[in-house]
Amino acid sequence: MEIFALFDCIMSPACLLSQAAGGLKIGMLLFLVASGLTLVFGVLGVINFAHGALYMLGAYFSWQIMSITGHFGLSVILGALGVGLFGLLFERILISRVYNAELLVQILLCYSVVLILDDLVMIIWGDEFLSSVGVPEVFQVPPLFIFDAIIPPFHLAIIAMSFIVGLILWFIMTKTRFGRLVRAAAVNPKMLEALGININLLRASVFMLGSFLAGLGGALAASVGSVVSGMGNSIIIESFIVTVIGGMGSISGAFLASLIIGMARSFGAVAMPLFTDGLMFLIMVLVLVLRPQGLMGNKK
Amino acid sequence: MLFLNKDNFQRDVFLGLLVWLILIMFYFIFPDPGIHDIIQKVFILGLFAMSLNILIGYLGLIAFGHAAFFASGAYTLGLFLQSDFVLNLASFSIPVAMLLAVLVSSILAALIGVICIRLKDIYFSFLTLAFQMLIYSIILALVNITGGDQGLMGGFPKPPFLGIDLGKPFDFYAFTIFISIITIVLLRQIIESPFGYGLRMIRDNSERPAALGFSNQKHKLFAFIIAGSIAGLAGSLQALLDVGAYPEWAFWSKSAEPLFMILLGGMHSFLGPLMGALIFEILNDFVTANTRYYGLVLGLVILCFVLGLKKGLLDWILIKFNRK
Amino acid sequence: MLKLDKLSKSFGGILATDNVSLELKPNSINAVIGPNGAGKTTLFNLITGKISLDKGQIFIGNKNITNLTESEITHLGIARAFQITNIFPTLSVKDSIKVALLAKQHGLNNMWNRFKTHSINNEAESIAKLSGLTKSYDTISSELSHGDQKLLDIALALALKPKVLLLDEPTAGMGPEERWKMIDRIQKLWKKTKMTVLFIEHDMDIVFDTAQNIYVLQQGSIIAEGTPKEIKNNKKVIEAYLGGGKK
Numbered sequence: 001m002e003i004f005a006l007f008d009c010i011m012s013p014a015c016l017l018s019q020a021a022g023g024l025k026i027g028m029l030l031f032l033v034a035s036g037l038t039l040v041f042g043v044l045g046v047i048n049f050a051h052g053a054l055y056m057l058g059a060y061f062s063w064q065i066m067s068i069t070g071h072f073g074l075s076v077i078l079g080a081l082g083v084g085l086f087g088l089l090f091e092r093i094l095i096s097r098v099y100n101a102e103l104l105v106q107i108l109l110c111y112s113v114v115l116i117l118d119d120l121v122m123i124i125w126g127d128e129f130l131s132s133v134g135v136p137e138v139f140q141v142p143p144l145f146i147f148d149a150i151i152p153p154f155h156l157a158i159i160a161m162s163f164i165v166g167l168i169l170w171f172i173m174t175k176t177r178f179g180r181l182v183r184a185a186a187v188n189p190k191m192l193e194a195l196g197i198n199i200n201l202l203r204a205s206v207f208m209l210g211s212f213l214a215g216l217g218g219a220l221a222a223s224v225g226s227v228v229s230g231m232g233n234s235i236i237i238e239s240f241i242v243t244v245i246g247g248m249g250s251i252s253g254a255f256l257a258s259l260i261i262g263m264a265r266s267f268g269a270v271a272m273p274l275f276t277d278g279l280m281f282l283i284m285v286l287v288l289v290l291r292p293q294g295l296m297g298n299k300k
Numbered sequence: 301m302l303f304l305n306k307d308n309f310q311r312d313v314f315l316g317l318l319v320w321l322i323l324i325m326f327y328f329i330f331p332d333p334g335i336h337d338i339i340q341k342v343f344i345l346g347l348f349a350m351s352l353n354i355l356i357g358y359l360g361l362i363a364f365g366h367a368a369f370f371a372s373g374a375y376t377l378g379l380f381l382q383s384d385f386v387l388n389l390a391s392f393s394i395p396v397a398m399l400l401a402v403l404v405s406s407i408l409a410a411l412i413g414v415i416c417i418r419l420k421d422i423y424f425s426f427l428t429l430a431f432q433m434l435i436y437s438i439i440l441a442l443v444n445i446t447g448g449d450q451g452l453m454g455g456f457p458k459p460p461f462l463g464i465d466l467g468k469p470f471d472f473y474a475f476t477i478f479i480s481i482i483t484i485v486l487l488r489q490i491i492e493s494p495f496g497y498g499l500r501m502i503r504d505n506s507e508r509p510a511a512l513g514f515s516n517q518k519h520k521l522f523a524f525i526i527a528g529s530i531a532g533l534a535g536s537l538q539a540l541l542d543v544g545a546y547p548e549w550a551f552w553s554k555s556a557e558p559l560f561m562i563l564l565g566g567m568h569s570f571l572g573p574l575m576g577a578l579i580f581e582i583l584n585d586f587v588t589a590n591t592r593y594y595g596l597v598l599g600l601v602i603l604c605f606v607l608g609l610k611k612g613l614l615d616w617i618l619i620k621f622n623r624k
Numbered sequence: 625m626l627k628l629d630k631l632s633k634s635f636g637g638i639l640a641t642d643n644v645s646l647e648l649k650p651n652s653i654n655a656v657i658g659p660n661g662a663g664k665t666t667l668f669n670l671i672t673g674k675i676s677l678d679k680g681q682i683f684i685g686n687k688n689i690t691n692l693t694e695s696e697i698t699h700l701g702i703a704r705a706f707q708i709t710n711i712f713p714t715l716s717v718k719d720s721i722k723v724a725l726l727a728k729q730h731g732l733n734n735m736w737n738r739f740k741t742h743s744i745n746n747e748a749e750s751i752a753k754l755s756g757l758t759k760s761y762d763t764i765s766s767e768l769s770h771g772d773q774k775l776l777d778i779a780l781a782l783a784l785k786p787k788v789l790l791l792d793e794p795t796a797g798m799g800p801e802e803r804w805k806m807i808d809r810i811q812k813l814w815k816k817t818k819m820t821v822l823f824i825e826h827d828m829d830i831v832f833d834t835a836q837n838i839y840v841l842q843q844g845s846i847i848a849e850g851t852p853k854e855i856k857n858n859k860k861v862i863e864a865y866l867g868g869g870k871k
Binding site for chain 2: 672674694695696698699703704710711712713714715719722723724726727728731732733734735736737738739740741742780781783784
């Protein structure tokens with residue numbers, strides 16, 4: 001435990017700020033992905049274990065579009081939309097068959113898709129990792145110096161983008177008719193059906209939204225990191241941790257938990273570089289033992 | 301033949317020994333080391349999968365973090381055989397190491413089990429996974445002891461004991477299968493005992509036992525410990541095979557393997573997971589020989605089973621058989 | 625045999641059980657009747673310890689069993705069959721009864737014997753006979769007819785060799801002919817075992833024909849009790865049921 005390193009960091013404004021910014025970036029990107037996961041679970045009752053693979057697809061799609069068009073914004077949007085579309089097909093063809101099946105069946109189904117996609121992307125794009133899409137030109141500016149901390153503006157942009165998406169999501173869920181229907185479907189789908197609402201359409205659109213969010217996360221991740229098969233496998237575990245800590249089905253919970261995990265990772269890397277991941281799992285264990293419904297979840 | 305029809309412990313022992321002898325003859329009839337390798341692996345992984353099926357098939361508890369005990373068994377054996385105790389115990393090292401592996405795994409299972417069993421359904425599943433990943437992180441962090449992400453380095457001696465030299469392929473083959481079969485026979489006894497039916501009772505209806513004056517929790521904990529111990533035994537055998545222990549064995553994807561085997565072979569028949577291990581290994585071997593896209597093939601196979609057959613192969617066979 | 629002394633229980637603000645007192649004589653067969661929502665199943669849950677009491681005491685014989693756990697209470701002689709059958713779907717009738725017997729006798733910790741050839745087989749057979757399940761002895765529970773499932777539910781309760789047997793709507797979901805068959809079976813096993821029986825029932829004909837004592841529950845409290853004759857002529861009861869029978 002490098003407790004002194006942590007102490008020194010907190011005492012130095014430069015370190016504190018840059019670690020906090022890093023934590024925020026990790027957290028917000030994680031929130032983007034995890035919100036999709038928790039949304040799908042809350043409304044459809046499905047644990048989409050393939051959510052990380054959708055994130056990976058978002059990265060690959062946006063990389064591909066970037067190499068064709070060279071336009072960053074387009075690559076991100078189209079990449080995410082592409083994943084949304086894929087999610088629609090995935091839901092209609094496969095997921096809809098296991099809505100009422102046991103947890104084990106759902107997990108195995110999703111995991112088989114992960115295995116297939118992990119190889120499929122290698123077949124299409126090759127085994128080697130693809131170097132990152134790169135920071136878009138408009139952000140290729142000198143880093144900001146806040147209190148001596150080096151903060152790349154692009155990271156701030158990612159944080160801002162994720163936050164805005166989060167706000168839009170919140171707005172959709174609470175202020176629009178769609179959002180109300182979705183939240184009602186989470187509680188009593190049969191009632192909605194009786195009222196003439198097309199439940200299948202609703203389910204498909206929720207899954208599309210969740211997939212879009214995963215794809216968006218992947219597309220943004222592609223700009224700051226490399227794109228490789230299996231890159232979804234670590235984000236899925238983190239998304240699960242966030243979902244569990246925040247409360248399954250709760251988007252605000254996912255937000256809070258993502259921030260906690262982001263900070264834990266960032267500062268944890270300073271305090272316990274060898275045990276950073278372990279810290280996350282420890283938090284997950286503690287939450288499950290002390291408050292299984294999560295920070296913002298409801299006791300069932 | 302009447303003797304073979306009686307479903308009792310003596311018959312199981314007899315059948316087990318018979319199978320062992322047949323597989324020993326098999327060793328000489330088919331001298332290809334590749335085949336021997338597959339058979340050994342099938343038994344080790346089959347043991348691992350059967351131990352998980354105690355929880356999934358008979359108790360109805362979906363544990364996602366079972367590989368934690370596989371890894372604890374492997375590392376315990378490895379660390380012990382690397383230590384100085386080996387100098388003192390010489391020819392009893394390996395039996396002692398294996399016993400320790402089982403003991404440590406059972407203690408770990410008791411500690412983790414006591415906490416996890418309080419939760420239900422999906423929260424139970426996630427907590428077991430969280431504990432496993434926590435152990436994985438600990439293994440990685442304690443680099444000086446475990447070798448970190450490289451795994452246990454430097455190998456370890458395998459001193460001969462009771463005339464068995466695990467350095468020789470035949471000895472290892474015969475020993476591994478023998479231990480596996482004994483464990484399977486003992487497991488069968490447990491599953492077919494009143495204890496085993498207590499498991500089925502809880503699986504079928506977790507509310508009613510209380511109205512019969514029965515406490516679920518103790519029963520579940522015992523089952524969890526037994527499952528963990530057997531997984532630890534399997535892990536120790538794997539460590540002996542590979543002369544090492546690797547952190548990947550504590551990663552969540554290692555817990556998926558027995559799950560696949562249970563799916564492929566069936567969770568409702570006793571030997572289903574073993575058959576699943578056989579299918580899994582054959583698939584593994586066949587696919588990796590012909591293509592590098594193993595994940596694609598495995599994924600498609602699992603998809604077929606999940607959507608199509610909807611039950612494991614042995615389950616399906618037995619149901620067809622009973623329809624006669 | 626079973627004495628309830630001023631039992632009360634609220635959920636949220638609602639008084640589900642209101643000052644209920646009754647005393648069942650040993651070897652008697654009694655019925656609890658009342659409209660839906662009157663609190664009959666809640667009363668059973670209180671007696672068996674599934675939910676906790678707010679006020680009052682429960683005695684079996686001379687023993688005070690107030691606030692003991694469900695498990696402890698079953699060991700002291702109270703058994704119960706459920707309104708919605710609460711059985712073990714994948715186990716056969718035989719195995720279900722055996723498992724219930726072993727559960728009661730702390731025999732499920734045994735890892736040394738084989739369940740299939742366990743000495744408990746004989747006892748299980750006689751309980752099956754008592755419950756009228758000999759024909760379907762080897763059938764898997766989930767494949768039983770509704771009536772047989774209800775009988776199995778009762779058989780599981782009988783495995784506890786109870787002094788007091790609570791039956792929650794044993795004839796629910798049955799047609800008239802089946803109902804009489806069921807109550808006939810219940811009477812038979814009551815006479816054979818000399819237990820104290822308390823059953824919840826909606827069919828008035830059955831109640832008046834079978835029960836020695838009837839307790840009428842409405843909105844959580846007992847509004848009348850007595851022999852069938854007394855109850856038939858009780859003004860309050862007639863009012864509550866608007867002229868006589870909730871079928």
